Amino acid sequence: MTAPAQSTAAQSTAATGAADPGAASPAIAALAYHDGEFVPLADARVPVTTQALQYGTGVFEGIRAYAGPDGELRIFRAHDHYLRFLRSCRTLRIDVDRSAEELCELTAELLRRLGTGSDMYIRPLGYKRALMPGTPPGVQLQRVSDALSVNAFRMGSYTKSSGIRCAISSWRRPQAAVLPVRAKITGGYVNNALAVDEAQAGGYDDAILLNSRGHVAEASTSNVFAVVKGQLVTPPATADLLEGITRETVVTLAADLFDTRTSFEDLDRDDLLNADEVFLTGTGAEIVPVNEIAGRSIGSGVPGPLTRSLVSAYQDVVRGQNPSYHHWLQAVGSTTA
Template sequence: MNGEYLPAERGFISVRTHAFAYGTGVFEGIRGYWNAETKQVYLFRLREHYQRLLNSCKILRMSLPYSVDELIASSVELVKRNDQHEDVYQRPVAYKSNEIIGVRLNGLTDDYILTSEPLGDYVSTGGLRCGVSSWRRIDDNAIPARAKVTGSYVNAAFAKTEALQNGFDEAIMLNHDGHVSEGSAENIFLIHNGEIITPAPSENILLGITRETVIQLAKNELGLTVHERQIDRTELYTADEILLCGTGAQIAPVIEVDHNPVGNGQVGPISQKLQNLYIDIVRGRNPKYLDWCTPVYAEVAAQR
């Protein structure tokens, strides 16, 4: 918290904090994966996450006194101090900490907190049943989706809650034009005739790091063509496969949309291949992609 390592129970903010009242914060979600064979925790694509955090800060007129390398070092150190030998989830948050009444971004103090805690699956990775939400995805000219703004996740909460109350596992959100945007907190991919389709950055999506990972793996490992374009709602009903992805969700195949089966209603072969590739990579089992994995316990890495 602002450069000091503290027990979580001492990480207090005031009830008058600007970010608490107005949602003026940005955050990241970072996963670390435990590899029992190597006795190592690998933090996945740390550099990309912290680069995106600092980009989010720019959009909210924030300035943190830390470089990307310093933020990476703090993530590694926090896992060590917690003596975590398990899958973990880290949440860095930059926020406006002034205790004032008044909605603005300029002229305020920017503070920072990083936490690290155990986490398993965020959503099922064995096949999701999704519903198209009545809630539209926020627009770039309202709250920029390319920034992970704390207050903007009320939009996701509306969609997720509606989906759960309607008996689905997850929501699929449309943008203001009625085109497919993303899940409540995941990017989306459709597979049709052996090609992969995903909404373009212009469709009010978060520029997901897992999304970019899936694109690279689809092209480089599976030899598939990837199209980034507008997607109509009815394409969800004719897709051969659909998957959601994100740091929290990982790679989660979709087997049903609006009570319509996707393909044959089972996890499809391309989704399964991507999921298997991803699992091996994040746990440090694929030497080709070890540069995406930051080992926490340096002495173990050195022994290897």
């Protein structure tokens, strides 16, 4: 899943390093990979005629890098993110001409050039650029050139560790037959933006979307988990959701560390309202307790025991403090100021 857009107010602190690395407001870094080279962020531009801007024909990923207690920066599950990124690219016939391994190294090089030891959020973007010569105007995926950009910015945890309030959105998650929901397609996130706008207008923090069949799909940028009658449950891939990498991580940690298996089954609105615990998972959001849904307290109205345990375990893993999961971490290496 993804993170909120970068705050332009933070740009002035990016070059000086004055921003708090754990602050909720992210700081945009001064360098990006664009058009095959590393350039100042201000020079990473696209024309208004860009096909992806006109028609939403782009794909993206959200990836985090965490500073460990030793001060080293490590990218969490970069290879898995880039495998999904390339699958999304194939869906829209975007050829970025790089393997997952090459994209991992490109990202590490970008972070080295940025020279930061702070937590970072990385945004790769593959997109349709311009019509090939002789191609008539129109909505199309073939005979359109492709492009790749990667930028990164400082970002710590930005959600409320004490828990959030969610609305059940009136907007429905698109069916897989309408939009390839298992791909992170830029144009598809209009649906998410509408749901968030509606929820926030009603005084909530986030929105949970149902699918066309009335079952829980996902939150605006996160997957949904619930503890129902003592069992950990999350909707299956057939619920028209994006199969999150943090979702998969949580399923693994729950089984390995807490002897808790996850059941993949449809959840209804009532299942959430009567659950003992509800939490959201996503790369940007990490693991977020949900204390209230549609004006009703979940459980006792505070983060539950399994949620708290998973939050703690997740932070240990991403910061390299659990050696059993070091295979998920890619060391960035020495940075240059």
